Amino acid sequence: MKTESKIFLFLIIFFAVVTPSYAYVTWQMGHFEVIGTTVFALTLLFCLMIWGLLVITGRTVGMRPEDRKDGEIVENAGALGFFPPSSIVPFWSALAITVILLGVVYGWWLSLVGVALGIWGACGWAYEFYTGDYKH
Template identity: 45%
Template sequence: MKVEAWVFGILTVFVLVVAPIYWLMSDDPTGTTALVMTFFLALLVTFYLSVTGRRMDERPEDRKEAEIVEGAGELGFFPPHSWWPLWCGVTMAVVALGIVFGWWLFIVGCGVGIITLSGFIFEYYRGDHAH
């Protein structure tokens, strides 16, 4: 992960240099704010990747003399298809519409939201994909 940390570190430095130049040349508060937020997000990813890279053993991808067969094997758990994000999104739309049209719809949306969020969280604890 050291290469990835370096890539995001270079991006962080680039945005750090570009943001004040952009602010001085354009006087645009929106773009300047976006660049400052981009700096902090890139800094966050850089920090995470550098700390994780120091804690992990060396990966085959990090060595030049590594063979392809060294990277074989199980990579992790990748979830199958799920309908729960769709229902969570619909519920969030109902909650937002409840703020606009009436508090009764907001309360109904929050009640349905508890059910959909619970289904989304506990999806892999029961049913076909339980593990």
């Protein structure tokens, strides 16, 4: 996590310099650009959030083989986790998010339909391994 946290620390410093500079330059040109400044500020905050997560995780987990000079490839060998081979649940979740966002455009009632689909998708994620071929 050491290398990744350094990359995000560089991005934090970069956006901490660019955000006020952008705001000042657009203000001096006669029209303050709110959207651009907001985007830079949010990018700074998101990079700060990811950097904080990497630092906390790095302290909790400790040094990984990739972070050590004497780390070997074989140290990371083995299973990474369990992943389902196929599932329809991501499709339903993506459809729910799409319908919710289209509801903002076409009418809030459509967002309610998207929330219902989202509940269906969340239940699918939660109970995916309790039914069908992969139940245990």
